[in-house]
Amino acid sequence: MSRNVQRLITSRGAISGAYALTGVALVPLGLVLAYTIAKGFPSVTHLEFFTNVERPVGIPGAGIAHAIVGTLMLVGIASLGAIPICVLGGIFLAEYGISRIADWVRLGSDVLIGAPSIAIGLFAYALLVAPFHHFSGLAGSAALAVLMLPIVMRTTESAVRLIPGGLRESGLALGLPRWRVSLQLILPAAAPGVITGGLLSVARASGETAPLLFTGFGNPFLSFDPTQPLAALPLTVYHFALLPYPSLQEQAWGAALVLVVMVLIVNLASRYVLRGQIRFAGQQ
């Protein structure tokens, strides 16, 4: 066999290998989704699953309404706290990005993205649970806000950077102060990108369990009071999955399915919004 044929065969083999391994990468995605749907589906076919709260083992009609409400409250409060900070911080990084402070902020937030979420939970516990002697939804929201902070800040930065310089220069040429240019011209133009970052961080935060273990803690009842312990979908999945009762395990799968559907919807919504942004940037 000539050397060139051998080289060609090696190359073809390597390409097939790379594609095969890529296929392997997608197998777990398919399996996780398939099992979650198959095992969670029996639970979500009952309407009570979405309207009732936990019931003792053996009593039918148990639901996860409290966990859905809890997750929405925890993530909602965390977003209210984190997103304005992140948007201003992201504007700083994009508009005044060439400075030593900005470099430190970038490094700090990139490192914070990789910080173990359980450590953030311990941090929130030490600051917001231990001094008050009880678990609270607010402490859980604070932990989630710390998680969201670097994600939204960096995505806001890249969204603002996508905005063509001409827009900024026209604003400044009209005599507008920097803050008006940033907040009233650039930010609206970058809104889809910023919203995408916000949605991605919301998706990430709603799936987090570890930071909530000793902050939000969980609550078997429907509660709207963030100063008290709050239930959350991931906590329900975690606690029920490890119990030996089949009915609770089934509820855990059902809650997992609801969680996955929520997270994937938010994720896909963020892609849809981002597509608009890229189209806008491309037109300029």
Added chain:
Amino acid sequence: MATATDPTIAVRSQAPPAPPDRFRLLTAVVACAAPAALILIVFVLFQQAWPAVIHYGLGFLVGTNWNPVSQEFGALPGIFGTVSTSLIALALALPVGVAAALVLAEQGAAGIRSLVGTGIELLAAIPSVVYGIWALYVLGPWTFDHIETPVSDRLGFIGWLASASPRSLFTASLVLAVMILPTLAAVSRDVIRAVPRGLKENAIALGATWWETTWQVILPSARAGIIGATILALGRALGETIAVTMIIGNNYQIPPSIFSPAYTLASVIANEFTEATGVLYPAALVELGLVLILVTLTLNVVALLLVRSTAARAAI
């Protein structure tokens, strides 16, 4: 050449000094929330762990007992579990992740690429507790029946392949491998894309095949960045809590075999912190968290510098 009498300079020197940019100051202060949070986290954990730090000293890191009753706490089994699960996960995920990154960074075949890209991003979006419940009820029993039992039956005479168990270090590593794959693939794809096009085109112009171009030109050029991606993924694996806690079996020991139950730093904290009473017990748990976050943060800083150096080289 401009002189002091140049009218433009005269006008400029008469212009009022620019007012201090308060907006810049405000956004800068707000932006500092991110690094400030990081420093505060480390500081608070250090403060909370202080009783254990002074009581056990460096012996904490090499102690193998974890006994709340006799107040003996040593971190070694936790450190061993965390490091070994993460390294096995990395070894499993690295070839797959880099292969996927090569496919994703490739020109052409846009349909497949966007499909694979979306799939891998969705893989990253699935919450870790969902991986946990899947591992507990599906993956764990399956690997026990089809991998661990056959392997330990035939190769059990090798000590670290003996005694299969449905919840084990090995299964935890498998789940971790799935969970770090998206990080590996996405960051590697970005650094491979950042390899200057000219390099690749030169190799092709010289008659190199796809494989020769990839193996001899693209991968060496992206090496620092891929190492960075690997370290970032390692950091994620070290800090992952819930999925591992659900599947590793939670046995505080240095496991005799990779098929035995073990424990990780994050899982010990997750399982025991709400029930820890007294002074030393919670402090020891926080110290585990401190060890974990310091290792992870160091790895992250190194990884980010490596990834940035690759990106910066590409920009030149």
